[in-house]
Amino acid sequence: MKKIKLLITFLVFAGQWGVANCQQSDSLSTYLEIAAKNNPSVIQKYAEYQAALQKVPQVGSLPDPELSTGIFLSPMELVGGNQLADIRLMQMFPWFGVLKAAKDEMSLMARAKFESFREAKLQLYFEVQQSWYGLFKIQRAVETSQKNLEILHTLERLSLVKFKAAAVSGGSYSSGGSSTSSVTQGNSGMQTMGSVSKSNAPSSSAMQGSAAPMQSSTTPMQGSSSGSGLADLYRIQMEANELENNISGLKNQQTTLIARFNSLLNRPPQTTVLTPADLKSLVPGISLVTVSDSMLTNSPMLEMLIYESKAIDARKQMVTKMGYPMVGLGLNYSLINKNPMSTSAMNGKDMVMPMVTVTLPVYRKKYRSMRTETDFLKAANQQGIQAARNSLQSEYFEAVQEFEDARRRMELYKNQYKLANQSLNILIVSFSTAGAGLNDLLQVRRQTLDYELKQTDALADFITAIARIKRLANIHVNENSDNRYK
Numbered sequence: 001m002k003k004i005k006l007l008i009t010f011l012v013f014a015g016q017w018g019v020a021n022c023q024q025s026d027s028l029s030t031y032l033e034i035a036a037k038n039n040p041s042v043i044q045k046y047a048e049y050q051a052a053l054q055k056v057p058q059v060g061s062l063p064d065p066e067l068s069t070g071i072f073l074s075p076m077e078l079v080g081g082n083q084l085a086d087i088r089l090m091q092m093f094p095w096f097g098v099l100k101a102a103k104d105e106m107s108l109m110a111r112a113k114f115e116s117f118r119e120a121k122l123q124l125y126f127e128v129q130q131s132w133y134g135l136f137k138i139q140r141a142v143e144t145s146q147k148n149l150e151i152l153h154t155l156e157r158l159s160l161v162k163f164k165a166a167a168v169s170g171g172s173y174s175s176g177g178s179s180t181s182s183v184t185q186g187n188s189g190m191q192t193m194g195s196v197s198k199s200n201a202p203s204s205s206a207m208q209g210s211a212a213p214m215q216s217s218t219t220p221m222q223g224s225s226s227g228s229g230l231a232d233l234y235r236i237q238m239e240a241n242e243l244e245n246n247i248s249g250l251k252n253q254q255t256t257l258i259a260r261f262n263s264l265l266n267r268p269p270q271t272t273v274l275t276p277a278d279l280k281s282l283v284p285g286i287s288l289v290t291v292s293d294s295m296l297t298n299s300p301m302l303e304m305l306i307y308e309s310k311a312i313d314a315r316k317q318m319v320t321k322m323g324y325p326m327v328g329l330g331l332n333y334s335l336i337n338k339n340p341m342s343t344s345a346m347n348g349k350d351m352v353m354p355m356v357t358v359t360l361p362v363y364r365k366k367y368r369s370m371r372t373e374t375d376f377l378k379a380a381n382q383q384g385i386q387a388a389r390n391s392l393q394s395e396y397f398e399a400v401q402e403f404e405d406a407r408r409r410m411e412l413y414k415n416q417y418k419l420a421n422q423s424l425n426i427l428i429v430s431f432s433t434a435g436a437g438l439n440d441l442l443q444v445r446r447q448t449l450d451y452e453l454k455q456t457d458a459l460a461d462f463i464t465a466i467a468r469i470k471r472l473a474n475i476h477v478n479e480n481s482d483n484r485y486k
Contacts, residue, residue, distance in 0.1 A: 028132060031265060031273075035128050038266035042124055045117035052110035060103035065091040066330075080346035081336040090330030090357060094322070101318035108311035115304035118474075122300060124264065126471040130464055131261040136275040137460040138254045141453050145247045148449045151428075152240040155441070158432050159233045232438050239442060279459050288400060291473040295396055298474040301388050309381045316374040323367035328357030392472060399468040406462035413458055417451035424448045 036042060068088045075082035259269035296302065332355055338348030361367065427441040 035265045045120040049113040052113040055106040080344045081339045081348045085335040087333040092328040095324035098321045104314040105311045108307045112304045112307035115300045119300040129467040133460045140456040142250045156236045295473045305385045319370040326359040330355040403465035409458035413455040420448040
């Protein structure tokens with residue numbers, strides 16, 4: 001028995017450890033890591049950055065040397081022999097600084113591609129978090145609706161029991177509203193009639209005459225109470241059917257969100273996604289002052305535009321120096337055989353001739369056009385930087401507004417739900433004991449469900465707003481950050 005107990009204890013701990021590891025393996029940080037490694041858009045941006053790096057050695061190299069060879073089909077007679085072939089090798093050299101400017105331009109463009117990759121990665125992180133929080137919201141909405149559905153089924157059972165009891169005993173069924181007041185008035189009327197009959201009873205025939213109306217009024221009252229109880233039962237069933245339809249709609253939305261989330265991770269659409277039991281433990285701390293200061297200095301989008309601006313400056317230097325002459329150095333080698341008829345001392349000796357070539361950039365229009373092009377690109381880039389700054393600031397204020405609005409709604413719906421839940425418990429007790437107040441009970445139940453769902457929505461919107469602010473400020477996602485807004 002001791003061994004069996006030890007084995008059971010071990011299995012329980014092993015199961016708990018496995019569940020903990022499973023939850024940890026499907027945490028938000030794990031999903032973010034999977035998305036960063038597998039998302040096609042991020043992989044595409046990184047491949048573009050790698051391709052841009054390969055352009056640096058291309059533009060920084062000298063032009064390929066030119067080798068030309070000419071062979072005489074019939075040897076050309078010279079004074080010093082017969083020339084058989086002519087071989088020429090030429091290497092062109094751009095003006096000083098052209099290659100360096102070209103390398104600088106491509107290096108800066110590669111850095112801009114890397115910032116574009118970082119921007120795509122940050123946007124992916126935000127979309128993964130937004131989808132994950134949306135899944136949590138839908139999951140909590142389903143759980144809350146199912147809990148409220150159980151409350152409706154409980155009310156349905158209570159109403160059915162009271163209806164059957166009233167039908168069997170012939171008593172009345174009260175449910176609040178007009179039916180309750182009518183039954184009460186009917187009972188008071190019966191008591192008044194009875195008292196009048198007793199006090200004024202002149203004879204037995206008069207008593208029999210007064211009893212007849214009482215008996216005739218009993219049947220309509222029983223029918224009214226039975227009809228009211230049946231109507232209340234139908235109303236509860238209608239509420240339950242509508243809630244079941246809402247739950248089905250939420251589950252359809254959940255399936256769509258799971259497919260979208262898995263698409264961000266480049267996984268099959270039906271892959272299971274685990275969500276936390278509560279998001280409060282994942283709410284990170286954030287300082288809005290620090291974010292506003294670092295937003296314009298750490299933004300990958302701005303960094304990308306700044307690198308592009310520097311690349312344009314390097315391009316302007318390059319095109320300016322391209323308007324200067326290019327110098328070519330070469331060697332000409334002539335293959336000569338001996339001429340038996342020649343008595344020259346140079347007879348049969350090959351000739352080697354160094355060569356220098358200089359290009360003449362006399363067509364200046366194209367070089368002026370290239371410099372003008374860089375000026376326009378620079379102006380467009382500066383406007384792009386300013387537009388990006390304005391967009392960042394606008395988006396930051398929108399995110400702060402969402403942050404403050406979600407925090408305010410969290411406090412409001414927390415208090416509203418607490419009050420509505422207390423009212424619901426009171427009305428449930430009243431309905432179960434006296435069968436009264438069904439209208440108010442159903443209305444408060446709807447309010448309780450609405451406030452609980454809105455409380456979950458506010459929490460998800462709150463942490464999503466924080467994720468958006470951190471994405472704008474390029475702050476790394478950290479699940480274990482201090483929580484100062486619990």
